[in-house]
Amino acid sequence: MIERRPILDFLSHVVLVLGVLIVFFPLYVAFVASTQSAEQSALSPLSLAPGGEFMNNYSTVLFKGAAGQVTAPPVLHMLWVSLATALIIAIGKISISMLSAFAIVYFRFPGRGLFFWMIFVTLMLPVEVRITPTYQVVSDLGMLNSYAGLSVPLIASATATFLFRQFFLTVPDELAEAARIDGAGPLRFLKDVLWPLSRTNVIALFVIMFIYGWNQYLWPLIIATDTSMYPIGIGIKTLISGGDSAVEWNLVMATMILAMLPPGLVVVVMQKWFVKGLVDSEK
Template sequence: MRTDESAFGRRLMDAVPHVVLILGVLIFAFPIYITLIGSTWDAGTIARGNLPLTPGGEMLDNYARAWNETRGDRIIHTPVRIMMMNSLIMALVIALGKIAISIISAYAVAFFRFPLRMVFFWMIFITLMLPVEVRIIPTYEVVANMGLIDTYAGLTIPLIASATATLLFRQFFLTIPDELVEAAKIDGAGALRFFVDVVLPLSRTNIAALFVILFIYGWNQYLWPLLVTNSGDMETVVIGITKMIGNGEAATDWDLIMATTVLAMLPPVAVVVLMQRWFVKGLVDSEK
């Protein structure tokens, strides 16, 4: 029965990609699953190291305490609702701020000719090469001297200039046909009117894509908020988790920490999954 044998062999070969891909999916899902489970048990069960692989009964209690209270059994923390609000404000201001200042500066560079145009362009361009981490200490000093420590302004504005977004918008603007601009001029639209009536609506997809990427960038900031926030009221949730963990002894409020971790993951993961189409396009386009 040779034919059966080779058919079986072929089916086996067809299965290999699925096996590998499912394995990949599991490797990415497993840590999340464990954390989800952990957030439904009490601290004692987790600390003993015998976390079951099925949900426990403490879920509502854990999340409620993490969300509202400042005091666990062993640790003191900023309530997650405050940290989440801080993270949300930071992510939104960074994402929307970057989009706003990038789109208008790209419009200036693409649609006008004026002295020093290329100087400005290159000045924006070289910021590509200076991630915040590289210039962290002097930037911190500038912000400290301006009295912006523990403020939303200090948390967000230094991260708001974006060469990537400016280049992406400029690239897109260069594809808007000249005739469209001329038609608008003949229709009587000036530069600002053209921007509002034509350029902004045409940029919707790009704006959506950038919003996803920049929201995640903002939400996930670590070193910068670590430096410029001291008071608990200004803490972001990503920083908050590691502060709650401290040195990571066995006997700590793991239940609260895991609930907080789940909450911290929710907004960015939701944004990526819900806006997957724009996000993938935007990510790939913005790096061209």
């Protein structure tokens, strides 16, 4: 029996509340600045009282974009570019990784161990390391300023392949034998047996890969030379690239708040399955 100690419970709650306040305060400051005018948001120290420009600021960045000394496309379009790119990356990573792990675990062919380690070694070669040859290939294929150029070079994932492989190794061999006796082929076994068993793992990986795709900055910065293909990260950088005198911090903060909403919503909606996929050991 675990003894409950009120003092320790109180201290634990104090630490948790302090942690929440430390994380929440910068977000509150950003939200407050996004509701103020450009003059108010430039004051030092910044007022912590919300202003009256909420609707004006958010409608401006969503549908019109920033103008004046710094020009940026509408945030609504940049959010769509980021959303489409993140979905393609997440779904592509999961699909390719599951198929490759399935082949490595359930098919007997010469060198399958070597192929797995070749995939695993690519963890040491992120896109930042191979960015020049990757850019050359994308450019030669005419994929600049396209959704394919933003997402396809980032789809391959050694991490997801490794995680799926480790999960498939825990699946009892009797399931594969039973499926074979029932006349199920490899794809039928993958669809009817492995997919339902790995659903929570897929959701956990989807959340991680979606946020990874959403937060991409360096690769889109090189590939997207047309403002119509700017993701939200590049849009924020564009807003603050004109120097302190040209930055409208109220619009920058409104854009940052909007940029945080989609990944935050994904985490909140899928939180239950995300945690279960990471810690659940039942198969």
